Amino acid sequence: MKLITAIIKPFKLDDVREALADAGIQGMTVSETRGFGRQKGHTELYRGAEYVVDFLPKIKIEIAVASEDAERVIETITEIARSGRIGDGKIFVTELERVVRIRTGEVNESAI
Amino acid sequence: MKLITAIIKPFKLDDVREALADAGIQGMTVSETRGFGRQKGHTELYRGAEYVVDFLPKIKIEIAVASEDAERVIETITEIARSGRIGDGKIFVTELERVVRIRTGEVNESAI
Amino acid sequence: MKLITAIIKPFKLDDVREALADAGIQGMTVSETRGFGRQKGHTELYRGAEYVVDFLPKIKIEIAVASEDAERVIETITEIARSGRIGDGKIFVTELERVVRIRTGEVNESAI
Amino acid sequence: MTEIEYALNTFYLLVCAAFVMWMAAGFTMLEAGLVRARNTVEILTKNVALYAIACLMYFLAGYQLMYPSEGVNAFWPGIGFGLGADNTAEAVTAAGSEITYSAMADFMFQVVFVATAMSIVSGAVAERMKLWAFLAFTVVMTGVIYPWQGYWSWGGGFLNAIDYSDYAGGGIVHMAGAFAALAGVLLLGPRRGKYTVDGRARALPGANLPLATLGMFILWMGWFGFNGGSELIISDVGSANNVAAVFVNTNLAAAAGLVAALLAARLTFGKADLTMALNGALAGLVSITAGPAVGYFHRPPGRCHRGVLDHRPGQAAHRRSGGRDFGARRLRHLRPAGCAAIQSGGIAAVAARRHRRHRQLRVRLQSRRVGVAARDNGHPGESGRRARGTGLCRMRDGSLSGLCPRRRLIRLPRSGVAVTLRAVFLGPARLGRALFYPGWWSRA
Amino acid sequence: MTEIEYALNTFYLLVCAAFVMWMAAGFTMLEAGLVRARNTVEILTKNVALYAIACLMYFLAGYQLMYPSEGVNAFWPGIGFGLGADNTAEAVTAAGSEITYSAMADFMFQVVFVATAMSIVSGAVAERMKLWAFLAFTVVMTGVIYPWQGYWSWGGGFLNAIDYSDYAGGGIVHMAGAFAALAGVLLLGPRRGKYTVDGRARALPGANLPLATLGMFILWMGWFGFNGGSELIISDVGSANNVAAVFVNTNLAAAAGLVAALLAARLTFGKADLTMALNGALAGLVSITAGPAVGYFHRPPGRCHRGVLDHRPGQAAHRRSGGRDFGARRLRHLRPAGCAAIQSGGIAAVAARRHRRHRQLRVRLQSRRVGVAARDNGHPGESGRRARGTGLCRMRDGSLSGLCPRRRLIRLPRSGVAVTLRAVFLGPARLGRALFYPGWWSRA
Amino acid sequence: MTEIEYALNTFYLLVCAAFVMWMAAGFTMLEAGLVRARNTVEILTKNVALYAIACLMYFLAGYQLMYPSEGVNAFWPGIGFGLGADNTAEAVTAAGSEITYSAMADFMFQVVFVATAMSIVSGAVAERMKLWAFLAFTVVMTGVIYPWQGYWSWGGGFLNAIDYSDYAGGGIVHMAGAFAALAGVLLLGPRRGKYTVDGRARALPGANLPLATLGMFILWMGWFGFNGGSELIISDVGSANNVAAVFVNTNLAAAAGLVAALLAARLTFGKADLTMALNGALAGLVSITAGPAVGYFHRPPGRCHRGVLDHRPGQAAHRRSGGRDFGARRLRHLRPAGCAAIQSGGIAAVAARRHRRHRQLRVRLQSRRVGVAARDNGHPGESGRRARGTGLCRMRDGSLSGLCPRRRLIRLPRSGVAVTLRAVFLGPARLGRALFYPGWWSRA
């Protein structure tokens, strides 16, 4: 199994979620993060002093999938989350050794 | 070493933490996330319009453990975090190549 | 490639970020978490009752790097984030199978 | 008028003005609580700036434009700046009931009204309009449009001459404001993120409900000043009773609106909706503003449960009509007309239509929209139907001839359902805000 | 009474009523700031709804039930609705000191008290009770229970006849409220998440301390209206002095409570506790409410550091006792009785017990609980001990016979430790809130 | 003075005092909104505690120290505690214009000023000073330093004797406060996290802008009481007009400051800055406080666009100067002197310098700092230049001899740029707060 971690722009979340649901992905875990990369932050004013906001709000999506689904999921995300502008984000794929569903104790593929 | 990532219901956090402490686990890192899965969200009202809250609040616990402790930790979490209702969450296990304790520079088992 | 996950004290973030930028690291993703470890929480008062705040605010930095850069990055973080006091945090290293840049679809080293 | 009466009236007007000023904070908190978190700072800036600009512009040009010593002609008042001199002690004591409070206090009370009116636009274009465009419009609106129109009907202009009745300021304050709001909304389109790619609407829930609730409470409190102060004098028994009745009615209207909205949500969706309740209270407040002194007045003994009115503000209203009162008196009733713009093709039209025609248009439109609102306007010197606001009690004709000839009267829905619907659907629309916000994840 | 005096009194009462209304916002912010984030919306909804319902029910039925023109018998007032007619100018000028302010203003001032009383229950059952059950109870409480009992002792009922003294509303306002709160708490049990599986209590820290602090400030400000307005008239030197003294005392009581609680936390735990400080201020406010006019009155020259009283509200109190004043006067003192319910087996018991017996029970119970509170009640026509509230100054008997015969007097703790403990432990309990909230991570 | 006049004045002072008390909430919200989230609870605790302590200390010792019946000598007032007796009805009616309001109301109004003054220190040492050290200082400051100095110049001390003019309280209220603040800032150094290892400053943006905005609105509202109440009487036409003018000026000053700051940010940085706007409003309020009654007074007909003054508070000011007024009158103007401390080597120096010298020092220093502020002080019995506050209109000398002899007059910047700069740069400094906060990620 694979753990797919996608960093995307916040406003794409709903679209990505729906596309994944259409692609048959049942579950995912989402968190708010801040990103730092090629996309530069903007300056803001505070009490007459400018300062740079380096970190931009991003959404991190974590999805555990069976290895054979990984490709499809990556493609879906790449396609839907793409706006073509700098800062669209990244997808990271790592190997998952084990998955457990806490409710039933099922493991691996059947737990996803 | 293994990195154990557990997605659990928020109100189970205290119990899980205590159980892990009893099981000899020294450290963990916790974050707030939102989950999407079989457990469906609820509808809420806002200015006379209903809308669905898809994402449910979940807690993500990350624990680095020596490989031989992994089994025990997984069992503890599975047992304590289980409420038997849909949405209890998942445990993901990945291989950890290296752990460093920043304070001392110790690595791997001794750093956990 | 490696995924380097560092748990550090919040007030070290700016220094670490700058040091990494100097070390040629282009991107990273940051989130707020709470840590539990050897560093004990403090007690607070609430309506005449004391309670312990177990979880201390920490910052989690995730950095995808080419394998050959991993060592350098780990060293930089260890050095800069160290204050010498308990609670300085940990660095976890996991193997990254794949990285995709969403904007262009580039993969692996060129996507970082 | 004795010095002490003059002093009491002035103090009363100033306290009320401070309460109305406080409403600016209420609008700000309400809007900041209801927009998405990403727009919070912008909406805060807009609201503080609009209040400040409204005060400055109305001071610099508006007040003299609206109430010139002598207008150039019936259409153009001529340009003037600043304020006039205040009353001397001799003039006050000599004047009898003509001079009842300080001219400065009158300006103070009027200026906060201008700011309140401007908030209609602010709420409607929240999350849609560029800050500086909005502020530029604020300058024009509060420095020229509002006072110029005010001159036509209140300051001695041609509408004034043809006996146009705009007691409530519905035409001036609200139609202009709401037209601007509507124009803005049409021009700007829906907020980004409001619709999915396939056209479904998304709920964009507000960021901070305690803040919104606080805003509602602030507005509720401030409205005591808004309505209560519009009596303008308090120094005799009749006026004091009127002011007290206005307080009671204002409070009950808000309470009734809140409960009605809460029940409506319960009946429709099966659960409570805080944002609906807040809107309901505001709808109640807006409604009662059209006639706070007559909402519930007094129950003659033996006619319990009739819950109706017999309004006799006699002495006070009469006495008051003598003096030059800087026009604030005509501001008394804020006609619940946030949506009035829908009837209006433009600001010029404000002038062009007679009162009666205007009324009919509005009635027809509003009836169409909610199916329940039937309105009627008394006209000068005639007995008329009473504004009820909360609709909690049934209507009754009251004979008022000669007492408050320009009072704008509105007949409100008769049944409980109607009241509920009205509070629920009209209220938000009327306030000119409320329907336009929210959302969790949207544009970074 | 001249028209201008009538007008000033009415205005004063209305401003105070607006301040008391503002307390509803204070309670809301305080509770919203102290509950766990997951319950914020519910507590907001409860608080806005309870205020609205209290206003409506007391208007619809409560006021006539509590003050019927003529009661059916000493136990049952008979049903009535709405309000009565207001005073005419002729009646006012003819009446001398019998009629001192508008009947509408009286209703306004009373209605906000009902809402305040209802907040006791709200705070206690926060995070425990279903919304709609709570609202249903609010309807019954504010429409029937509260006014019905009010009739017994204030509106002409049997307690009134047997000379039952409930000046402070401790029996009516608070015992009923607190009993309901207690019953609710017993019935509903502790909040989920309050205890671990092995029975240890968890701290459930509040979500939003700036909000809670704001709530405290709002209450502090509103309390000026609550206590200050309870003088009911201000139009002569004596009353004006009284009102001023009430303001000073109210302010000092809150300040003393805050400082005492802060120090108590410091001494007990070695550090400051904001939530304790806020509770301390509220405890001070609640305490002083029992006798704001006599807390600290004036120091005759040469008796420095005595810090005591010599209260002579003579003219004002006397004059006032003549007219029909719609009962608000009896509401003057909110007896610090949030926990009074502990003494009470039920609402019926309110009626059954004589004042003296009631007092003794209470004293015994409270003494048991904190070991420090010694209380004494003056009884009609007798000289009595003075309420001090803050306990910062030592007691002294004052001879008041005939001046304010029904004033409820309380003797408070004598030592600094006692004061501290009192502020710390009684205060929260009294307010009927505070001990029941909090938590970070709990049920999803 | 008739009883009703006395009552009206007392009521007016009490309402204003409640508004000033409300400013404590405003400061608290403003500071809580602007500090970093980690310091929120501490700043909340500091602010509630300082208000409470100021009230208690000024009550316990300060008031008698500042206004002893008879001072021991010109330097040391002698120790006294508590308050004096209030006025009797006989004394009031007999006194003519000597006694105009309740002594208790005067204390109430003074005590809230002490708390306000203490806030200068609070804002400056925000995020820097240990809580208990700060509170200990508060005790000394409000119980000894402030009133002792007050005695020197207002209560009958040696400065009073040599005709030292400190109408605005600049020397007493602000120099002491600001010196303490400066000392604290120098002692404590910059906040941790303010500078990077290589010495660059970091912006430490505030945590909660809606809260800060709310705080600004609260202060704006409270300032009506602060300035408006400083007229001290309202019971005749002249005073009532003055109070109304003060309201208008206060409102316009804040509005002008806000707009100026907004524009300054726009011109300098190309975009709006909410925190600048909030500071601008506060700067406007602080500025106008130096002379609210004369900011914009009235435009004689025919002299439009002159926007100037002709101030004739004649009767009121004159009459007032007769009675013993507990000194609050001298508190009327809060001199915009948050940064006055820079001129001062120590608190003792307050006493040592004559007014004129002091003024010159200040002028020189301030001119150096902003390049625009030119000031001038009228001196007793002489005609002088008028304080404008907003600088929106040009200056004009007005001949006032004998009317308000101790009024402190300030000439303000003449050009629009100057006004802008002043609002932007001086304002924050003056308030003694604002420059010292913020930050996202800092020390765990």
Ligand SMILES: Nc1ncnc2c1ncn2[C@@H]1O[C@H](COP(=O)(O)OP(=O)(O)O)[C@@H](O)[C@H]1O
């Ligand atoms: N090396 C990296 N490790 C972890 N996260 C990264 C890395 N590089 C970029 N990111 C994340 O991806 C986001 C987008 O990256 P950025 O370089 O701005 O644009 P793009 O992906 O279009 O090249 C960043 O905001 C950051 O959250």
Ligand SMILES: Nc1ncnc2c1ncn2[C@@H]1O[C@H](COP(=O)(O)OP(=O)(O)O)[C@@H](O)[C@H]1O
């Ligand atoms: N494939 C997945 N990848 C990542 N997280 C998942 C996945 N499936 C479920 N989750 C997480 O687990 C939580 C519980 O899953 P759910 O399907 O609702 O219940 P259950 O675990 O009882 O089957 C979800 O809210 C989500 O946070």
Ligand SMILES: Nc1ncnc2c1ncn2[C@@H]1O[C@H](COP(=O)(O)OP(=O)(O)O)[C@@H](O)[C@H]1O
């Ligand atoms: N086994 C672990 N798994 C995951 N995170 C850990 C683990 N141990 C420690 N941490 C994280 O590292 C932080 C610091 O650890 P701690 O034991 O307090 O100090 P130190 O790293 O100096 O030994 C903790 O707050 C926690 O966030």
